[in-house]
Amino acid sequence: MVAAGTVTAAEMNLKAGYFISNKKSLTRQAFDQFADKVNADGKGLVRIGQIVGNESIPSRQLGNAVKSGLLDIAGTPPAYMANLVKLATGFTPTTKTSKVMRANGAWDIFKDLFAKQANMHLLSMYGGDIVFHIYSNKPIKTLADFKGMKLRTSNTYKAFFDALGARTLQMPRREIFTAMERGAVDAFANLDSEVISQGWHEVSKYRLEPGFYHPIIIVGINLNKWKTMNSAQQGVLTTAGLYLENELSAELGRKDRAIGNELVTTKGMKRNILSAADSKKFLDLAYTAQWDVVEKRDPVVGKKLRSLIGK
Numbered sequence: 028m029v030a031a032g033t034v035t036a037a038e039m040n041l042k043a044g045y046f047i048s049n050k051k052s053l054t055r056q057a058f059d060q061f062a063d064k065v066n067a068d069g070k071g072l073v074r075i076g077q078i079v080g081n082e083s084i085p086s087r088q089l090g091n092a093v094k095s096g097l098l099d100i101a102g103t104p105p106a107y108m109a110n111l112v113k114l115a116t117g118f119t120p121t122t123k124t125s126k127v128m129r130a131n132g133a134w135d136i137f138k139d140l141f142a143k144q145a146n147m148h149l150l151s152m153y154g155g156d157i158v159f160h161i162y163s164n165k166p167i168k169t170l171a172d173f174k175g176m177k178l179r180t181s182n183t184y185k186a187f188f189d190a191l192g193a194r195t196l197q198m199p200r201r202e203i204f205t206a207m208e209r210g211a212v213d214a215f216a217n218l219d220s221e222v223i224s225q226g227w228h229e230v231s232k233y234r235l236e237p238g239f240y241h242p243i244i245i246v247g248i249n250l251n252k253w254k255t256m257n258s259a260q261q262g263v264l265t266t267a268g269l270y271l272e273n274e275l276s277a278e279l280g281r282k283d284r285a286i287g288n289e290l291v292t293t294k295g296m297k298r299n300i301l302s303a304a305d306s307k308k309f310l311d312l313a314y315t316a317q318w319d320v321v322e323k324r325d326p327v328v329g330k331k332l333r334s335l336i337g338k
Contacts, residue, residue: 039073039260041099041252044089046107046244047200048080051224053286054154054244055080057279058102061151061246061271069263073256075100086199093249094146100248106182108245111145113324114332118152118243119183120317121336125152125272133335136328147247151268156280158238159184160287162222162231163214164207167299170308179203179215184240188216190316204230218242219287228294234287236300239313246271314338 043062047055062075084092090108092098105115118137121128128134134149141147161167165176173191180188180195188195196212206212207230215227222228246268253261290296301309318337322329 038069038071039256041073041075041248042097043075043078044084044092044098044101045078045080046086046089046101046103048082049224053220053224053279053282054102054218054242057153057271057275058244058246060275061102061267064267064270065263068267069260073260073263081201090145090147093247096249096251098249099252100150100246102244102246104181104183105243105245108141108145109182112140113144114140114321114329116182116317117321117329117332117336118245119240120314120321120338121155121241121243122314122338123336125155125276128152128336131335133332136332136335140328141245141247142250145247146250148250148253149245149247150264151246151272152243153246153272153276154244154279155241156276157218157220157242157283159216159240159242160219160238161214161216161235162227162296163233163235163299164210164231165213166233166297167214167235167301169301170305177211177213179206179212183242184216184313184317186316186320187239187313190312200225203227207231218283219290220283222290223286223294228290228296232297233299234290234296236298237306237310239310240317 045055045058049055050059059078062078066074084098086103087107089098089101089103090111093101094111105118108115123133138149141149167173170191173193176193178188178193178195179198181197185195198206203215204225204227207215207227222231248264291298314337318333322333
């Protein structure tokens with residue numbers, strides 16, 4: 028019993044992964060700050076050691092890595108986990124804040140799904156203070172301009188881009204620069220801050236408005252590992268997760284919007300602004316297309332989530 032108590036009290040070291048390696052990424056920086064808080068507050072209890080990026084584990088394999096225990100904790104877009112949790116993409120078209128999602132039961136639904144299907148305890152969600160934009164080499168003046176346009180996509184917005192009538196091409200983030208440079212794709216979507224940190228502004232001419240979706244990133248921990256922790260260790264992670272979700276996410280939003288300003292004021296990117304009528308159609312299509320996919324995957328739970336966090 029003494030030995031068991033000693034093990035329980037020992038500092039637990041967590042193996043972590045993040046879907047982006049580039050430390051210039053604002054979302055990666057926020058995750059690193061989350062880890063710093065865990066290490067500061069959890070000294071002697073729990074710590075996050077080295078954080079590996081997609082150079083070690085491909086982004087879309089992070090979910091499997093946490094599920095199997097290869098990693099203890101990871102930060103990833105939920106859409107990258109759709110192979111494990113079929114309703115993971117339900118995070119994508121939410122119009123509600125994390126506080127609302129926690130209060131109205133939507134977060135609990137997601138926690139249950141991730142626990143059962145991915146062996147993951149959901150700790151935090153962040154990034155909801157910013158939006159995606161489409162960046163292109165061709166002007167987009169009306170929705171008709173999307174017909175046949177070659178758009179790089181991921182599970183995050185594929186249904187939406189398909190609904191726009193675009194030709195969608197799945198490819199890793201690392202290939203976007205070359206694909207845009209060579210004309211293999213005409214446009215892609217991401218955050219303003221990622222465009223700067225990845226250098227994509229050098230191969231893009233236009234930024235489309237309005238923005239769409241909140242690029243939520245989830246932080247999850249292997250459920251088996253979570254259950255081995257004592258209440259103090261779990262408390263450190265829970266507190267740091269809420270700090271990431273609230274304070275760090277808000278700061279991330281402010282920084283990203285400032286960089287968006289920089290793109291069009293000092294980086295030479297031109298703004299394409301859809302008309303009021305086309306903007307409404309654009310956003311209606313964005314949310315309807317994604318929610319239709321979610322409901323098709325699970326008519327009962329999908330419909331419940333749509334009623335809680337949809338438009």
